Amino acid sequence: MTKPRTYQTPAIVIKKTKLGEADRILTFYTPELGKIQGVAKAVRKPKSKLSGHLEMLSYSLVTLARGKNIDTVIGSQTLKPFLAIKNDLDLLSCALYITEMVNQFTPPETEDPQIFNLLAFTLEQLPEAADRELLLRYFELHLLRQAGYRPELEKCVMCRKTLETVTNSFAPSAGGMLCPSCQRLGRHYGYLLSPDGLGVMRFIQGGDWESISVVPVDCSTIAEIERLIRSYIRHLLEKEIKSALWLDSLKLESSQSGKV
Amino acid sequence: MEKTLPQATDAVNRLIQEFSKLPGVGPKSAQRLTYYMLRASVEQTQALADALLSLKQKTQLCSCCFNITDTDVCQICRNPQRNPALVLIVEQPQDILALEHMGIYKGRYHVLHGAISPTEGVGSGDIRLKELIARLSGGGITEVIIGTNPTVEGETTAMYLKRLITPLGLRITRLARGLPFGTELEYADDVTLSRAIEGRQEF
Numbered sequence: 001m002t003k004p005r006t007y008q009t010p011a012i013v014i015k016k017t018k019l020g021e022a023d024r025i026l027t028f029y030t031p032e033l034g035k036i037q038g039v040a041k042a043v044r045k046p047k048s049k050l051s052g053h054l055e056m057l058s059y060s061l062v063t064l065a066r067g068k069n070i071d072t073v074i075g076s077q078t079l080k081p082f083l084a085i086k087n088d089l090d091l092l093s094c095a096l097y098i099t100e101m102v103n104q105f106t107p108p109e110t111e112d113p114q115i116f117n118l119l120a121f122t123l124e125q126l127p128e129a130a131d132r133e134l135l136l137r138y139f140e141l142h143l144l145r146q147a148g149y150r151p152e153l154e155k156c157v158m159c160r161k162t163l164e165t166v167t168n169s170f171a172p173s174a175g176g177m178l179c180p181s182c183q184r185l186g187r188h189y190g191y192l193l194s195p196d197g198l199g200v201m202r203f204i205q206g207g208d209w210e211s212i213s214v215v216p217v218d219c220s221t222i223a224e225i226e227r228l229i230r231s232y233i234r235h236l237l238e239k240e241i242k243s244a245l246w247l248d249s250l251k252l253e254s255s256q257s258g259k260v
Numbered sequence: 261m262e263k264t265l266p267q268a269t270d271a272v273n274r275l276i277q278e279f280s281k282l283p284g285v286g287p288k289s290a291q292r293l294t295y296y297m298l299r300a301s302v303e304q305t306q307a308l309a310d311a312l313l314s315l316k317q318k319t320q321l322c323s324c325c326f327n328i329t330d331t332d333v334c335q336i337c338r339n340p341q342r343n344p345a346l347v348l349i350v351e352q353p354q355d356i357l358a359l360e361h362m363g364i365y366k367g368r369y370h371v372l373h374g375a376i377s378p379t380e381g382v383g384s385g386d387i388r389l390k391e392l393i394a395r396l397s398g399g400g401i402t403e404v405i406i407g408t409n410p411t412v413e414g415e416t417t418a419m420y421l422k423r424l425i426t427p428l429g430l431r432i433t434r435l436a437r438g439l440p441f442g443t444e445l446e447y448a449d450d451v452t453l454s455r456a457i458e459g460r461q462e463f
């Protein structure tokens with residue numbers, strides 16, 4: 001199959017790396033090509049006509065020219081500017097976390113329109129969401145599912161029995177829930193999860209945002225779920241998501257200054 | 261590098277390796293620079309080596325603004341002609357060079373030595389923020405101008421600075437983020453344009 005010399009695709013910039021004096025290597029997530037990379041020449045100079053369209057989180061229509069080692073970005077036009085995100089520290093920090101997650105959980109050049117839709121949708125909803133933390137949990141659980149790491153929440157992963165309405169455990173290394181008797185075997189480290197917490201987690205995992213967003217969820221329950229998902233992500237990647245640490249420090253500071 | 265040249269000695273390879281560590285220098289350029297140095301005179305080589313060493317030995321960071329200097333405090337902080345009540349915050353010492361080149365600004369600076377980059381793991385503790393807040397809390401300063409880059413990292417840093425500095429009750433301004441000089445309106449991106457409109461001035 002011969003590929004065209006230049007091609008055009010909608011793309012969201014999920015990572016950028018400096019290259020040489022003024023160039024950048026950009027990592028895009030696209031609907032039909034998955035995660036791709038392109039070099040943007042002289043984009044760090046103020047006179048670059050491309051720069052504003054190719055910053056992190058830019059949702060643009062990009063044109064690339066095929067190269068031997070890496071493709072070159074030759075054109076870009078903003079489709080959605082996400083202004084509300086870029087003008088708010090907390091929103092911007094959440095958005096960076098979202099892009100870092102997508103980058104970490106996707107292989108290069110593997111088409112997955114659902115992940116693209118999830119990424120674009122979450123960024124769009126971010127400024128509007130009444131409960132931002134709930135939206136982040138929705139994003140995480142749906143990204144994990146799409147990436148092939150859907151945690152098992154219905155049955156015990158060891159004995160396969162349906163979980164009872166008691167305090168069960170979430171075991172990152174087992175990829176899901178353990179019933180109390182399997183947890184007692186001590187083969188996996190498990191975090192206790194209340195029936196309420198498990199119910200909410202199942203609800204987020206199984207539902208669409210329209211139905212989830214209208215249900216008020218206790219913020220301590222969301223924090224409980226966040227801790228479990230975080231340890232599951234850490235187990236899968238064998239490292240931390242760096243922006244999550246930044247989000248933590250922002251949250252800590254705002255709670256110390258009495259702001260919620 | 262996979263291929264080592266047959267005639268390359270350890271000394272040659274060592275220099276190639278050191279050059280390759282420099283920003284923007286790939287293995288090919290590192291090789292080119294190394295073979296250039298092989299042909300250079302002893303005097304030229306000595307001059308380069310001296311310059312490199314004295315860069316480390318004779319420069320330090322200004323204890324007030326963290327600019328690179330050969331005297332502490334730096335010439336800008338020492339200059340009585342410059343307004344000590346005005347502090348312009350930049351990411352890198354090179355930014356001061358660019359601003360000083362214009363010669364319009366008459367206040368002082370603070371160099372952060374970086375910008376907050378959540379995805380790279382660069383947080384508030386990794387740049388010179390504590391020193392800035394201590395300096396601003398010390399009194400005598402009425403206005404800070406945030407001059408971080410118009411990038412995601414620069415914006416994150418700017419908004420975080422605003423959050424930190426607001427309780428101190430100082431005037432906070434941001435370098436106008438309008439259209440860069442020489443660009444055409446039609447090629448400007450929406451963020452730039454909207455800010456150019458927001459930041460418009462009486463004409």
Ligand SMILES: [Zn+2]
Nearest residue numbers: 156159179182
């Ligand atoms: Zn079991």
Ligand SMILES: [Zn+2]
Nearest residue numbers: 322325334337
């Ligand atoms: Zn100084």
